[in-house]
Amino acid sequence: MExxxxxxxxxxxxxxxxxxxxxxxxxCSLLIGVLVGLVATSRASAARAAARVYVEFVRSxxxxxxxxxxxxxxxxxxxxxxxxxxAATIALSLYGGAYMVEAxxxxxxxxxxxxxxxxxxxxxxxxxTMAHIVAPQAIRVTLPAAIGIFISLLKxxxxxxxxxxVELLQTAINIRNSIFSLSPLFVAGxxxxxxxxxxxxxxxxxxxxxxxxxx
Amino acid sequence: xxxxxDPGLFWRYRSVIVxxxxxxxxxxxxxxxxxxxxxxxxxxxxASKLRACAWAGGAYVEALRNTPDLLYIYGLYFGLxxxxxxxxxxxxxxxxxxxQGGAYIAEIIRGAFTAVSxxxxxxxxxxxxxxxxxxxxxxxxxxxxxxFPALGNQVISTLLGTALASVIAVPELTYxxxxxxxxxxxxxxxxxxxxxxxxxxxxxxxxxxxxIDHLWFGPWRGTV
Numbered sequence: 208m209e210x211x212x213x214x215x216x217x218x219x220x221x222x223x224x225x226x227x228x229x230x231x232x233x234x235c236s237l238l239i240g241v242l243v244g245l246v247a248t249s250r251a252s253a254a255r256a257a258a259r260v261y262v263e264f265v266r267s268x269x270x271x272x273x274x275x276x277x278x279x280x281x282x283x284x285x286x287x288x289x290x291x292x293x294a295a296t297i298a299l300s301l302y303g304g305a306y307m308v309e310a311x312x313x314x315x316x317x318x319x320x321x322x323x324x325x326x327x328x329x330x331x332x333x334x335x336t337m338a339h340i341v342a343p344q345a346i347r348v349t350l351p352a353a354i355g356i357f358i359s360l361l362k363x364x365x366x367x368x369x370x371x372x373v374e375l376l377q378t379a380i381n382i383r384n385s386i387f388s389l390s391p392l393f394v395a396g397x398x399x400x401x402x403x404x405x406x407x408x409x410x411x412x413x414x415x416x417x418x419x420x421x422x
Numbered sequence: 423x424x425x426x427x428d429p430g431l432f433w434r435y436r437s438v439i440v441x442x443x444x445x446x447x448x449x450x451x452x453x454x455x456x457x458x459x460x461x462x463x464x465x466x467x468x469a470s471k472l473r474a475c476a477w478a479g480g481a482y483v484e485a486l487r488n489t490p491d492l493l494y495i496y497g498l499y500f501g502l503x504x505x506x507x508x509x510x511x512x513x514x515x516x517x518x519x520x521x522q523g524g525a526y527i528a529e530i531i532r533g534a535f536t537a538v539s540x541x542x543x544x545x546x547x548x549x550x551x552x553x554x555x556x557x558x559x560x561x562x563x564x565x566x567x568x569x570f571p572a573l574g575n576q577v578i579s580t581l582l583g584t585a586l587a588s589v590i591a592v593p594e595l596t597y598x599x600x601x602x603x604x605x606x607x608x609x610x611x612x613x614x615x616x617x618x619x620x621x622x623x624x625x626x627x628x629x630x631x632x633x634i635d636h637l638w639f640g641p642w643r644g645t646v
Contacts, residue, residue, distance in 0.1 A: 266624075267620060267625060267628075268582070268617045268620045268624075269584075269586070270582075270585075271585040271586055272599075272616055272620060273617070276610075276613040276617060279603060279610075280610040280614065281610075283426060283610045284426060284610055362489070362491075365490035365493065366586070368492070369492075369589055376492060376493060380496060380500075383500065389501040392493060392496060392497050392501050395493065396485075399489045399493065403487075403488035404484060404488045
């Protein structure tokens with residue numbers, strides 16, 4: 208165990224890289240989630256079906272296969288070159304985005320139809336109703352789910368190590384290969400735990416706060 | 423330059439792909455079975471009246487739910503060599519996916535147990551049923567009904583998790599796809615078909631679970 212001590216700094220750096228790629232992917236997921244989520248709750252049935260296909264596809268295919276597809280497949284299609292970092296960010300964003308669409312959709316649908324009708328009676332249009340009436344209520348459902356998605360992204364980013372992106376898990380494996388001990392993986396596990404458990408406790412508090420603040 | 427999508431490829435490699443899909447299903451089935459065993463054990467530990475056991479159960483669930491499954495696949499396959507324990511790649515993957523899935527299943531069972539109201543237990547006792555008979559005939563059937571959709575989702579995520587076993591060279595679908603890709607450079611075709619196979623498997627399972635849920639529990643929906 209003491210052989211891992213000189214490498215603690217490297218492992219913490221790996222954890223920061225994991226945190227960085229997960230945060231970036233979370234931001235992109237949020238963008239996808241809000242845009243596609245609005246489409247998924249709209250009246251345009253073709254667009255709704257397209258959103259459905261995207262969500263079902265992402266949820267039915269392993270994250271690893273999605274990462275492989277983006278890293279090896281997409282460059283062939285578009286004749287471009289993606290670094291492991293770029294490929295992993297794209298794949299994780301699409302992955303988190305699909306779950307975020309569901310979080311946004313269920314948030315919007317948790318707001319009753321009467322709210323829409325009341326807003327209509329006050330002659331508010333779609334966007335103003337969405338922004339001032341629906342969104343503030345939908346966030347009670349969406350925010351706790353978004354924190355859950357952040358945790359999935361933190362854990363999922365470990366899969367990016369397979370295409371050669373050196374984040375926390377890959378750092379631990381590289382150290383293991385030089386000192387032949389289980390301890391770097393153990394330390395990596397502790398670091399993952401601290402990040403994810405902290406977030407899930409935070410998520411629990413957010414949820415509880417919104418529950419009692421509910422109308 | 424060859425075309426982006428080459429259907430002939432899959433005819434040439436059909437036996438490899440079928441074997442890969444079969445291994446994926448076998449690995450998935452074994453991992454799901456293992457996850458139920460670990461899940462039941464985890465729940466029993468967590469629900470135990472002994473403080474130490476309950477703490478250990480809680481620690482198991484929280485630790486496993488907040489760390490990535492890939493860590494356990496590597497840990498069991500490479501890590502334990504230094505301690506003198508070796509597992510085959512297949513066994514490592516089954517154990518890793520099993521302990522990971524078990525943590526989620528323990529929570530699902532716990533949720534179902536709390537959903538079955540205490541009156542049911544009291545009523546069963548009043549009818550003279552011993553605790554284990556009450557569990558087997560009164561509580562478990564109701565718990566299963568509550569837990570069924572969540573358990574179905576968990577089975578699917580374990581099946582999706584089997585793709586990670588490719589990193590330790592278990593010859594499942596994704597591993598085979600990588601091999602075919604490496605030798606033909608047809609990565610686009612290979613991984614599209616790989617994805618579609620998973621999609622079909624998962625969608626078929628989802629439909630099957632919905633059907634079972636409807637047939638077995640449909641008439642009792644919302645009665646707990």
